[in-house]
Amino acid sequence: MTDHARETAVEQALGKLDLDAKARLLAGQDMWSLPALPEIGLASLVMSDGPVGVRGVRWTADDPSVALPSPTALAATWDPELARRAGHLLAQEARRKGVHVLLAPTVNLHRSPLGGRHFEAYSEDPLLTGAIGTGYVTGVQEGGVGTTVKHFVANDAETDRFTVNNLVGERALRELYLAPFETIVKNAHPWGIMAAYNCVNGTTMSEHHYLQNEVLRGEWGFDGFVVSDWMAARDTVGAINGGLDVAMPGPETVYGTALAEAVRDGRVEESVVDAAVRNVLRLAARVGVLDTVPPAVAEAARPSGIDAGALARDIACRSFVLVRNEGSVLPLPRDVGTVALIGTAAREARILGGGSAQVFPDQVVSPLDGLAAALPAGSLTYFVGADPSEELAVAGEGFALRAVCRDAEGRLIGETPLPSGQVQWLGTDLPEGVTHDTIHSVELTGTFTPRESGPHQFGTRGVGGFRLTVDGQVLFDGEKPLGPDTGPFEAFFGAPDERGSTALRAGQPVEVSLRHLVLKSTGVPIKSIVFSLMHQDPRRDADELITEAVEAARAADTAIVVVATTERVESEGFDRKDMRLPGRQDDLVRAVAAVNPQTVVVVNSGSPVELPWREDVAAVLLSWFPGQEAGNALADVLLGAREPGGRLPTTWPVRLRDAPVSRVVPDKGELRYEEGVLIGYRAWEREDVPAPAYAFGHGLGYTDWTYESLELVGRTARVRVRNTGARPGREVVQVYVAPLAPAGIERPARQLAGFTSAEAGPGETAEVMVQLPERAFQVWDDAAGCWAVAGGEYSVEAGRSVTDRRVGARTTV
Numbered sequence: 154m155t156d157h158a159r160e161t162a163v164e165q166a167l168g169k170l171d172l173d174a175k176a177r178l179l180a181g182q183d184m185w186s187l188p189a190l191p192e193i194g195l196a197s198l199v200m201s202d203g204p205v206g207v208r209g210v211r212w213t214a215d216d217p218s219v220a221l222p223s224p225t226a227l228a229a230t231w232d233p234e235l236a237r238r239a240g241h242l243l244a245q246e247a248r249r250k251g252v253h254v255l256l257a258p259t260v261n262l263h264r265s266p267l268g269g270r271h272f273e274a275y276s277e278d279p280l281l282t283g284a285i286g287t288g289y290v291t292g293v294q295e296g297g298v299g300t301t302v303k304h305f306v307a308n309d310a311e312t313d314r315f316t317v318n319n320l321v322g323e324r325a326l327r328e329l330y331l332a333p334f335e336t337i338v339k340n341a342h343p344w345g346i347m348a349a350y351n352c353v354n355g356t357t358m359s360e361h362h363y364l365q366n367e368v369l370r371g372e373w374g375f376d377g378f379v380v381s382d383w384m385a386a387r388d389t390v391g392a393i394n395g396g397l398d399v400a401m402p403g404p405e406t407v408y409g410t411a412l413a414e415a416v417r418d419g420r421v422e423e424s425v426v427d428a429a430v431r432n433v434l435r436l437a438a439r440v441g442v443l444d445t446v447p448p449a450v451a452e453a454a455r456p457s458g459i460d461a462g463a464l465a466r467d468i469a470c471r472s473f474v475l476v477r478n479e480g481s482v483l484p485l486p487r488d489v490g491t492v493a494l495i496g497t498a499a500r501e502a503r504i505l506g507g508g509s510a511q512v513f514p515d516q517v518v519s520p521l522d523g524l525a526a527a528l529p530a531g532s533l534t535y536f537v538g539a540d541p542s543e544e545l546a547v548a549g550e551g552f553a554l555r556a557v558c559r560d561a562e563g564r565l566i567g568e569t570p571l572p573s574g575q576v577q578w579l580g581t582d583l584p585e586g587v588t589h590d591t592i593h594s595v596e597l598t599g600t601f602t603p604r605e606s607g608p609h610q611f612g613t614r615g616v617g618g619f620r621l622t623v624d625g626q627v628l629f630d631g632e633k634p635l636g637p638d639t640g641p642f643e644a645f646f647g648a649p650d651e652r653g654s655t656a657l658r659a660g661q662p663v664e665v666s667l668r669h670l671v672l673k674s675t676g677v678p679i680k681s682i683v684f685s686l687m688h689q690d691p692r693r694d695a696d697e698l699i700t701e702a703v704e705a706a707r708a709a710d711t712a713i714v715v716v717a718t719t720e721r722v723e724s725e726g727f728d729r730k731d732m733r734l735p736g737r738q739d740d741l742v743r744a745v746a747a748v749n750p751q752t753v754v755v756v757n758s759g760s761p762v763e764l765p766w767r768e769d770v771a772a773v774l775l776s777w778f779p780g781q782e783a784g785n786a787l788a789d790v791l792l793g794a795r796e797p798g799g800r801l802p803t804t805w806p807v808r809l810r811d812a813p814v815s816r817v818v819p820d821k822g823e824l825r826y827e828e829g830v831l832i833g834y835r836a837w838e839r840e841d842v843p844a845p846a847y848a849f850g851h852g853l854g855y856t857d858w859t860y861e862s863l864e865l866v867g868r869t870a871r872v873r874v875r876n877t878g879a880r881p882g883r884e885v886v887q888v889y890v891a892p893l894a895p896a897g898i899e900r901p902a903r904q905l906a907g908f909t910s911a912e913a914g915p916g917e918t919a920e921v922m923v924q925l926p927e928r929a930f931q932v933w934d935d936a937a938g939c940w941a942v943a944g945g946e947y948s949v950e951a952g953r954s955v956t957d958r959r960v961g962a963r964t965t966v
Contacts, residue, residue: 158446162438162443163431170193173410173413179412181406184403197442198253198436200380201247201250206218206243206514220465220504229799232288236289237288239292240296241295242459244294244296244456246461255293255300256301256509257289258275258302260274260302260333261307264814267815269724271803272505273510275333287336290341294450295454295456301347301380304348305358306349311817318353318354322829328933338375346377346380348380357385360392362395369396381401383402384679389408392407393429398433462781465780473776473799475797475799475852476846478771483774483797484792489710491533491709492711496716497537502779508724518785523785523787524787524788536705543736544721545612546689548575556595558594566591579683592682593670596667596669597686598666599664600663601688602660604660606656608655608691611655612653613633613684613686614649615683619631619668620667621653621666621686622667623663624655626655633650695737699744707748714752717756718758752771755787758777759777763807775801797855801852804849811842813839834955837955839902848954851956857878858874861960868927874921876916878915879915885953889904889906889952890930898932909923
């Protein structure tokens with residue numbers, strides 16, 4: 154169907170709606186959906202969180218989802234086409250779950266390494282971010298599912314995110330923070346944008362007329378819908394006049410009845426409401442829930458039959474960044490001998506970050522699982538070495554639980570099995586037969602079969618009344634009230650409360666019960682029941698664990714240590730305080746490296762961490778949060794079945810104090826972006842900044858490359874490379890543009906202008922073409938309010954990273 158025919162159908166549907174119906178359509182009817190309007194053939198439109206999987210409308214582990222590697226991992230592939238394939242898979246998942254719009258991707262920038270949601274964004278560079286985001290959005294929407302590119306704009310940290318006023322100069326906004334959104338809007342034509350919580354230069358983003366109406370819709374020509382981040386819409390008149398189309402979630406929102414009243418009393422023009430409704434109906438027509446018009450992508454044209462596990466494994470392999478490989482210790486030889494695998498994260502894989510990006514895959518392959526399957530029998534031993542978390546975790550391994558719901562009289566009104574000790578029932582997401590009006594208590598009940606003997610710790614997370622019983626012993630009977638130190642997200646992001654311990658025997662099941670009295674809050678936009686049963690295996694002496702691991706490493710031919718962050722370190726809802734690995738993991742690596750020169754360290758984190766021992770080990774492999782196929786992909790790469798294909802999408806500092814930009818905490822409600830356009834490698838390239846541990850774009854494969862030439866033909870760089878190693882490989886060719894003469898304003902020493910990949914066998918050459926965008930030679934002119942050519946001579950250089958540039962040429966603009 155043509156765009157004209159679709160617009161005609163939208164106008165016809167709009168003309169049939171009265172004011173109340175229009176206002177109702179712009180307000181969430183529940184946590185995840187908009188209301189159906191049968192009078193115009195409109196079905197309910199369903200949204201769901203991403204970006205690594207499609208959770209659906211139920212935030213529970215009993216509705217499993219595919220879990221792809223984290224966005225930092227996807228960006229580390231430097232492959233927009235692979236991002237497009239990921240989008241195809243996520244669209245397939247969305248259709249399976251009845252979801253029409255995916256709340257992703259996140260294209261905010263890595264302004265500071267302390268950003269708590271760093272793992273959910275792509276890169277510190279706007280060009281790389283825009284390219285990966287374009288591939289992702291294109292892929293999802295080719296599957297007939299909408300996207301909402303988020304969080305528009307400057308939501309680059311989590312501290313006070315609901316209220317912070319980010320003060321960002323217009324030039325920095327244009328050249329950095331708006332740039333990936335602009336690229337995606339112009340190249341992928343997303344069907345949605347999500348407005349951020351924060352303010353920009355004094356105006357909350359859900360009401361930002363200049364950025365949403367003048368820039369996004371006016372300058373860029375965006376024709377999709379703008380949805381609020383959840384609970385971000387605060388004012389009816391400000392939001393609708395500021396360009397916000399949909400206020401989520403519902404049913405308590407600033408739209409609906411409140412919006413209709415604002416029109417009737419003259420505070421809002423009905424034409425403004427019509428424009429918002431038109432955007433929503435256009436989205437509905439595109440995704441196929443307006444029955445008077447066929448969807449934008451016919452069912453036969455949508456990619457399908459995609460093997461989720463295979464693609465998740467492929468992305469993980471392509472994302473792993475090998476930053477050190479002394480003596481070519483990797484890949485491990487076929488006759489690897491004995492291997493000591495060490496680290497809690499080797500057994501309990503950290504596959505994704507915390508917060509709204511969380512999904513629940515039906516299976517996870519840990520590094521221990523993957524290596525045990527790939528290595529010869531009897532060659533692998535495993536030791537904990539050091540536990541990165543001193544806190545209790547959600548009850549999982551060994552627990553068999555169900556949730557039993559009762560009313561105030563104690564009558565059973567519903568129950569459901571639970572794959573873990575976590576309950577997250579939001580809005581109408583409740584067991585069959587249960588409503589928020591009738592439910593009084595929820596009991597998690599079942600058995601726990603320990604894998605270790607000794608004193609097991611148990612606890613709770615959340616607010617309200619709790620009674621915890623293990624093996625007939627009451628460990629806690631009391632209440633955690635909702636107070637000044639326990640905000641609305643306490644049950645999601647708060648620290649667990651230890652309630653007691655009891656001695657248990659390995660392999661001997663015991664009865665477990667956690668009874669929770671539901672808090673009946675009034676005036677909240679989302680009715681929810683969220684709490685968790687927490688558990689921790691017997692705690693052992695840290696020095697004893699390290700000693701065991703060291704002795705195992707001493708006796709092995711190769712030691713593989715997996716170090717990791719935890720959900721309390723990297724998650725939505727808070728920023729990091731430092732970049733150190735939690736617990737005694739640094740001590741563990743030093744001790745193992747001291748006794749085994751063949752020590753390989755796998756860093757399981759979504760964002761940069763300090764690696765004080767990096768020069769003392771043979772190899773360092775960054776695995777990010779690698780998704781559900783973590784262990785299989787790791788075995789593929791360590792044993793040489795696949796090459797580690799990743800390159801750094803963000804700079805890794807030696808230590809936090811070296812980072813040019815680290816401030817994420819507002820001062821009196823304001824966070825000033827004083828660094829202007831110099832973030833990431835743009836700032837690291839200054840002479841007064843210490844060299845990083847690993848530069849932007851860095852990454853080693855399993856072969857070597859020689860850059861033979863770079864020739865400029867107009868605005869096209871033709872780069873010739875040769876594989877000088879002994880095995881086939883893939884090289885990410887990065888092209889940087891550097892102004893050779895001052896332009897009168899502060900500019901980066903160089904910036905990424907384009908990239909592509911080359912593949913070649915041993916001794917073979919490859920020639921690639923990289924088109925240099927016009928923006929590589931422009932700056933934003935604040936005075937004129939437009940883009941201006943920064944004339945003069947430029948060096949155009951190609952290489953393996955921002956600091957490893959091999960060939961170049963000059964051009965004059």
